[in-house]
Amino acid sequence: MESSLFLEGVACRVVRCMRCGRLRRWAWTVTRGKRRQFRRWTYWGKPVPGFGDSRAEVWVVGLAPAAHGANRTGRMFTGDRSGQWLYRVLAEVGFTEGGRAVSASHSDELRLHRVYISAIVRCAPPGNRPAVVEQRSCARYLLQEAFQLFSTLRVVVVLGGLAYDWCRRVLFPDLPRSFRHGQAVWATLLGGHPCWRGKKVCVVASYHPSQQNTFTGRLTWQMWEAIFVRVRAYLQEKGLGEGNG
Numbered sequence: 001m002e003s004s005l006f007l008e009g010v011a012c013r014v015v016r017c018m019r020c021g022r023l024r025r026w027a028w029t030v031t032r033g034k035r036r037q038f039r040r041w042t043y044w045g046k047p048v049p050g051f052g053d054s055r056a057e058v059w060v061v062g063l064a065p066a067a068h069g070a071n072r073t074g075r076m077f078t079g080d081r082s083g084q085w086l087y088r089v090l091a092e093v094g095f096t097e098g099g100r101a102v103s104a105s106h107s108d109e110l111r112l113h114r115v116y117i118s119a120i121v122r123c124a125p126p127g128n129r130p131a132v133v134e135q136r137s138c139a140r141y142l143l144q145e146a147f148q149l150f151s152t153l154r155v156v157v158v159l160g161g162l163a164y165d166w167c168r169r170v171l172f173p174d175l176p177r178s179f180r181h182g183q184a185v186w187a188t189l190l191g192g193h194p195c196w197r198g199k200k201v202c203v204v205a206s207y208h209p210s211q212q213n214t215f216t217g218r219l220t221w222q223m224w225e226a227i228f229v230r231v232r233a234y235l236q237e238k239g240l241g242e243g244n245g
Helices: 002-016 021-032 081-092 132-149 161-170 221-237
Strands: 058-062 115-119 155-159 184-188 200-206
Touching: 002 132, 058 132, 058 161, 081 221, 115 132, 132 161, 155 161, 155 221, 200 221
Parallel strands: 058 115, 058 155, 155 200
Antiparallel strands: 184 200
8 A cells, every 4th residue: 555655646746747848848739739630639748657556576667758649648658559569468468457458548447467667758758859857857756666666576677778778877777788679687776775675676678669660670579579478477487587688
């Protein structure tokens, strides 16, 4: 109960955040210029909080909400093709309750089991490229989530090179500098900060399931599915073993 309440508190602070003027102005602009297929939607248009199980063993970290995806729906990785890939694979490997594979909005009935989803930046950035100062501003929320999740956390799945680089800067300084799809590295949060008592988690890197990657074949469904099958196997068998994978 305490962990759930803590994460709800973080979510409330995220939604109220007004720190990044450029991002708030962009979100407002997007809500005024809806795409035709979404013209009947009332866009969320605010910072997007994390979503999932407050006792998660797996933490999926992306870069930022999509302008007409999570910025529209109010839930991370919901409302666009990237979200379709993510929720489909989570359902296939048993991380959604009832096997639901589709999330349409922040108020639908989908529930995650053992998984929590968030992002480096909580507002949709112009061109999907948040500025460094905006990433720094949002880092406080990533750290607050890490503080609450870490007692149960075993695997972090980082989506894309930019998110990987920022996770290395903010959360896991002992990660290798180079990003490689499929690499699995045991890392200590904040380089062994005493709050974490030296516990390590397995950080798994994956290409982001963006259209740029999936339409070009850089990330195939087989590659994507293999990431989460591997994560599930680790949770079941404690199998990855410390060190690089």
